Amino acid sequence: MNPEAVADVDRVPHGGSEDTSRLDFSANTNPDRPPGVAGVYESALSDATRYRDDFSAFTQAAASYVNCDASMVTPVPGGLAALRLAVAVTVSSGDRVFIPEPGFSEYAREVKLQGGIPVGIAHDTIVTADTTPNDIAAVIICTPNNPTGDCIDPEVIDAFRQRCIETDTTVIIDEAFMDFIDAPSMAGARGTIVARSLTKIFGLPGLRAGFAVADGVLGDRLESARPTWSLSTPAAAVGQYCLTQDDFVRATRERVSTERERLRTALETEYTIFPSDAPFLLLGVDTTVSAIADRSPTTKTDAVDALLAHARENGIELRDARTFETLDAHVRVAIRRPHENDRLLSVLLED
Incomplete structure (x- = not known):
């Protein structure tokens, strides 16, 4: 490590919420663990x-x-x-x-x-x-x-x-x-x-x-x-x-693949969905998203802020993807268990 470089380097934001009262879709970790x-x-x-x-x-x-x-x-x-x-x-x-x-x-x-x-x-x-x-x-x-x-x-x-x-x-x-x-x-x-x-x-x-x-x-x-x-x-x-734990890995892959496709199909009516092979989806946010319509966002930045706030008010944490270079109006959502994903859909597609 270069000592002269350290002072000019900042820490960077990550996903993951320490608020256990919220359902965390900001971190890409498996909500299940191998038995034993x-x-x-x-x-x-x-x-x-x-x-x-x-x-x-x-x-x-x-x-x-x-x-x-x-x-x-x-x-x-x-x-x-x-x-x-x-x-x-x-x-x-x-x-x-x-x-x-x-x-x-x-x-x-x-x-x-x-x-x-x-x-x-x-x-x-x-x-x-x-x-x-x-x-x-x-x-x-x-x-x-x-x-x-x-x-x-x-x-x-x-x-x-x-x-x-x-x-x-x-x-x-x-x-x-x-x-x-x-x-x-x-x-x-x-x-x-x-x-x-x-x-x-x-x-x-x-x-x-x-x-x-x-x-x-x-x-x-x-x-x-x-x-x-x-x-x-x-x-x-x-x-x-x-x-x-091969069986655990295999079962997790199957669940994530099935749930990812289900979320993609449901969310693409309101968001721009990027193709994904990972345990998450990247969503492009527009100002016309129905879930934030009551806030009347006028810019894409306003729309992301409104969506993040809307989710938090409903007990869900999303990842603000604007922290990634070249992204200006995006959020990232993890793929969790079916019943948790149902909760996500109810919030993101709320009229």
Whole structure:
């Protein structure tokens, strides 16, 4: 991290509400958890009385989960920690890094903390970007993209990866939402660092467990740079357990796919809905939305403000997507359980 850069970098907004009285559609975490998690966590507490840096069981479970060799897996406390580690071992002061727009605000922040220069590229064209300039240190890809939800064809990513190898450009791939899709991970592919999180699919954001995957020199850098004791003992135990819960993952994928389509069909009568393979939908808000008609918004900004306020008044928290670069009149909604999604529809489509 570049000490001189820290003072000029601000924290960025995220989804997630601490108000438990509201139904939270702003965070993209699974509202369900694998059965048996509490017992695993409690059992691990007895081992938490001593220092432990052997994560071999966790890394083996992670490797099986994404189909790579266990030696390529670096355990970290969450997907964001994986992203920070990936950027730290690839970006130097003055380096340019391509990041997707719209995209997760932390990408630019992490690049800036290293003294690098984030360069926004349209999220759906970033895999065709020209990396031939010598100062392009890395390209960050998010698939499925946050906040649009669209997934990039793995074959297209692979072809781009091979071009980046020729220019010595590292491809950092955020696969935080890949768990919701039956598609191959890029974990272990040469020239890439893949960041994975257990937060989303397993519904445990407070656990802080995830991992990064890289081969060769990149993998060695990650392992050397990671903090000692980079996972708590309970996080490693619960993470290992969750990564073996195939039936839970399969059931979650089916529920999210079904409910996402149901919400899309219902909401597209009032909102512009972006195609999504993720556990959320991005909604474009117009001034004519019936749910906010009584407030008579005159601009799209007014319309988003009115919709967010309307939702809060009815016990629901939405994500203000204007915090994502290039979005000016959008909200993002998570896909939750059927009865909770019914509640969302009743509020967003209220006349």
